[in-house]
Amino acid sequence: MTNEARRKGRRGALFILSLAGLVIGGIAAAGTFGRYRINTTASFPLGLWRIEALPREVRVGDTLFICPPADAPAIKLARERLYLPAGLCDGGMAPLIKTVVALPGQTITVEGDQVAIDGELLAHSIIQAKDGQGRTLTAHAGGVVPADALFVHSDYVASFDSRYFGPIPVGGVLGLAREVFTFQP
Template structure:
């Protein structure tokens, strides 16, 4: 009898967690467990205006070999974006037509992008290849995070704005 109750309780708990997860997903809620932005619960807010530099956004990365390698290296969490990765939370640092210069740091139209020092290797000592720089093409966004070890456009370059899910709005977050 106790075993049956335990199994029923576990089944009900699993169903409740599944239902809450589905409601959260459909309601645009996401859990961020990466240090690129504060940890915690975030909401995807629909975009009702033109994207501007400085906007904090959720973006699904494009399916391309560079991001497949990033997933293999565990730079990207598993999620429901195409390719099985979680959406990125990044700030828009440059828009189409702006010039991105890559050196030891990043410059946008000649202005230093704060917290943009490039690393030559990742935390496991593997080489990181920086983006070559250039003009952000139409339909693309240059994304950045102030976290020193963030995998962002410093390494993968501008990303298609077609992957834009919406603005990233914190609900319940904290900085570790």
């Protein structure tokens, strides 16, 4: 191979690496400034999501991006077990995408292996005794959702949600979760 061919090969490789760097930088900037997030968990469809401002009070049925409290024991355990990916929330974890199923003052009970809210069974809320690696999971004991907290859920059977960590502070709400480009695996 001639020196000229080597130089052209290096320039081509440098161009491709530079282009890849620009694309990655652009995605990171869009995530930081455009409030976009990529969901890689099975709790909600995989793909690109946007955090939209929430100009009103949170309601049952809202799907939100919410940061869990980093100091909660169940959240610490979830980080140790790698249930939660890294991200922008306190403790270095990614915000959760969850649907609000109960508001302050509502009563959460565990009936058998399923969650009930104000006496009504919550669909898709079976509590798993073990995670995918056979480790014990501890369910939330239930009780009244405190002021300034939300009980959040995902229909995905293996979702790590309030069934396990309990109500989550409303102060962690980043905004509504809106699908941009998603797909079901």
